[in-house]
Amino acid sequence: MAARLLAYEVSDLCLGKPALTSLPISASIHHALNALKSSNDTHISIWNCDHNQSDTTNDDQQLIDECRCVGKICMADIICYLCKDDNISFPSTALKSPVSVLMSHVNVPSVVKHVEPSFSLLEAIDLIIIDGAQNLVVPIKNKTSKRKQLRQYPTIAPTTHDGGREYCWVTQEDVIRFLLSSIVLFSPTAAYSIESLGIITAEILTINYHSPASKAADAISSSLADQTSVAVVDDDGVLIGEISPFTLNHCDEMVAAAITTLSAGDLMAYIDCGGPPEDILQVVETRLKERNLDGMLDYLKSILYHDTNSSSSEDELSSSPTSTGPGRYKRSNSYSARIMRRAEAIFCYPSSSLVAVMIQAITHRLSYVWVIEDDCSLVGIVRFSGMLEVFREHLESMIN
Structure with missing residues (x-):
């Protein structure tokens, strides 16, 4: 039985896993924010691809070495970025920055590591323990050539890379879960x-x-x-x-305002129970005013307020189970769409x-x-x- 366990490969841990959601390293933080809110994934893979290859017979083979996953970002990355002094005052401007500015903590090559499906379970564990790998990027499926996809979607990186291959990633949790079995x-x-x-x-x-x-x-x-x-x-x-x-990965970017204005205890209440209580939201607004953080205050209102004179369609109402009435805060859809x-x-x-x-x-x-x-x-x-x-x-x- 021990020999059988040692014979397992990382491909065995990829069964049933969906393809990675991906963005190019040139994408803005705003694009990443929208991708996270619309995805079931808590992390988005970031890819650095050079597609400036001539259209020859060997194009796909050449592209294999020119497209790599270079990191990952999540909602907590964006929240921490917005908490910085320069960004909390001008969040809208900060969100226009490229996603590469979020990757300082994951800009170590070993954190996200490409491996082949035949990589052994033992080798995968060594990468985690010795090299500090958090996500192993594994090809899971061959698709049609991505040259056509790139022409159709030139500004958004497709979920297929390296000659049309799809990828998933294996996490430390996946390995622990597998060993538990x-x-x-x-x-x-x-x-x-x-x-x-x-x-x-x-x-x-x-x-x-x-x-x-x-x-x-x-x-x-x-x-x-x-x-x-x-x-x-x-x-x-x-x-x-x-x-x-x-927990922050299941919230939205407005937690940055709460971190800036609340105590640790109040912040726990803010991120608990699927969304912030209205009285705490009012405290956040008041303290943003006191600190002259007008940029964040305006951004807060643009996200959480709805016009008192506007009417909502049935679809909009159904997507906001905690609608609080005219002129009051609405909880962000990113709360209700996820399990908190x-x-x-x-x-x-x-x-x-x-x-x-x-x-x-x-x-x-x-x-x-x-x-x-x-x-x-x-x-x-x-x-x-x-x-x-x-x-x-x-x-x-x-x-x-």
Whole structure:
């Protein structure tokens, strides 16, 4: 059975996966924002393609080496970008910037890595553990030549690349989920506590519940790059909740205004329950006025207000289940169109078993789980990468 597990390839993890949603690196942040809101994906793949090839018999073969996925962006990237001092005052201008400005935290070649379908499961785990890969880009299907598609859609990168190939990507979650399906092979290791396995990381990002959420802006960016989160704690270090990029990915860009104006505790309420409460929205508006952030205030109104004299069609009304009446805020459609994670933190204990923590993380679609003591004081965090190190050692023992 162990030999069978080691024989698996990354193509086995791609079964049933949809093709990547993609944009060219020359696209604007505004284009990426629209793509994220209209897609079921939380991330958009960014491609750098050189299609300036002569139309010869070998065109497709030449294009294979000229089109690469160079990164990924998500709603949390855009939110963090808008939180910067220069951008919070002029969000409309900031959104006209190219998506490349969002990719500083993913501009390391190993974060997004191209691999062939025949790449082994063991090699994939090594890329994650050793090289820090977060997404493995894998070709999944051959299509017709993309030359025709590029002529039809010259300004938008198609979802097919490299001579018409379609791609999906394999994430750390995919690998963990796959290993969980064969967890019996890792007995008794999988039943050991995470403390005994030494995979609890004490280096964590935190913010006090009463502190301005703006103090967490840089920490949110760091947690996004590390696929973790920012813990919200009280004065005694007790875990209250979190500000998670995974939750922000299901919000809209207006969270940037909330991060700028609210406390960490109020921000948790803002991003919780599928959309911001109206009273908190009013607080955001008032504080934007006080700080003379007129550009963000105008942008806020353009997104969240509707004209008191306008009438909505039945389709528009049905798409906004929380319509609040004339002159009041509407929740963005991006909330109602997605399944929202709450701002409450998912946690375990040092004595929790590895398999139990795996199930927790996968159930909540997270790449980490917080670790607390019995008194709820925060101990650290367990990440997928740490779990994979344990499985890699076990697989190594199988080989030897």
